Amino acid sequence: MHTPAFHNHDHAHCTGDVMARAEEITRANGARLTPVRRRVLEILLEEHRAMGAYDVLQRLVAEGFGNQPPVAYRALEFLVDQGLAHRVRRLNAFTACMTPGESHAPAFLICRQCNAVAEAPAEGVRAALEAAAAELGFVVERANLEALGLCPKCVAQA
Amino acid sequence: MHTPAFHNHDHAHCTGDVMARAEEITRANGARLTPVRRRVLEILLEEHRAMGAYDVLQRLVAEGFGNQPPVAYRALEFLVDQGLAHRVRRLNAFTACMTPGESHAPAFLICRQCNAVAEAPAEGVRAALEAAAAELGFVVERANLEALGLCPKCVAQA
């Protein structure tokens, strides 16, 4: 079940679940969830927000890992490739995937007020996009769907 | 009528049309299409591809305009605000809008093979996105819809 970031939830629990799924997924893919990679995913899950590569790097340095940008970028790229994290281009940032493994085509909802980022199920959006692309003979392989607006809390305030 | 970048077309003609529309639009908005701004739009139209700010700047320098990044970024920002250009976040690049003025919510189709970028009409995509966001109580204000894949020509080759 999907737990939108906008709702309150037992975060320790959801983090644990995701880490367990991450283990399974990487093992199934024949990939290795090494200490840096695992730690980066944990950091993204703990913070539960979109983080820049350099933010992640700062955390890694504090824990004794390498302190050069490629350390962070490589781990993040790995996680994205494995479907364990997503890149939010609008923010030049990365965020842990809350529903890894489930074939999902998420859209990102970014609150311009409080900077919360939520992953929304977007099968319908993707279908519409593929249809629009097909009109022009274009074949979609990947897509970035990112919306800027107001989250429920900030809508309520306004 | 929308002329997808993927099709052959009379480009001089479409450039002229767009410039004329740009004049109207800025006048209607009480904004000024100054020499730098006009020239940047012309450059984007001539190149007919997504260009980085520094690519644009290089062209400007060659023509005697200021040679510092803000010169390009400011003109580009102006064009985006006026709806005369779009920013393609996936490419850190900008592209002229081929159908300015028409209230449109474009999606961008980016060919990973030949780097062509086309603007596709995406009312349906946007509607689906707003519906998905509404499920979570999120109100969409703007959205970036960017697809990576293969354009018709490159599909044919493969």
Place this chain on the structure above:
DNA sequence: CTTGACCTGTTATGATATTACATACATAAG
């Protein structure tokens, strides 16, 4: 004119991302 809004030029710096190379580790063949 003079004023005020806006535009342009320039310096400086900040933020994001990659290339290239060296070293270390895991795994499997010999």
Place this chain on the structure above:
DNA sequence: CTTATGTATGTAATATCATAACAGGTCAAG
């Protein structure tokens, strides 16, 4: 057990993208 191979990590250097801050110029309204 040793060696070869692929993969992962550490590090330096550099490339690329973007903005802040201020100075001077242009232009139209009053």
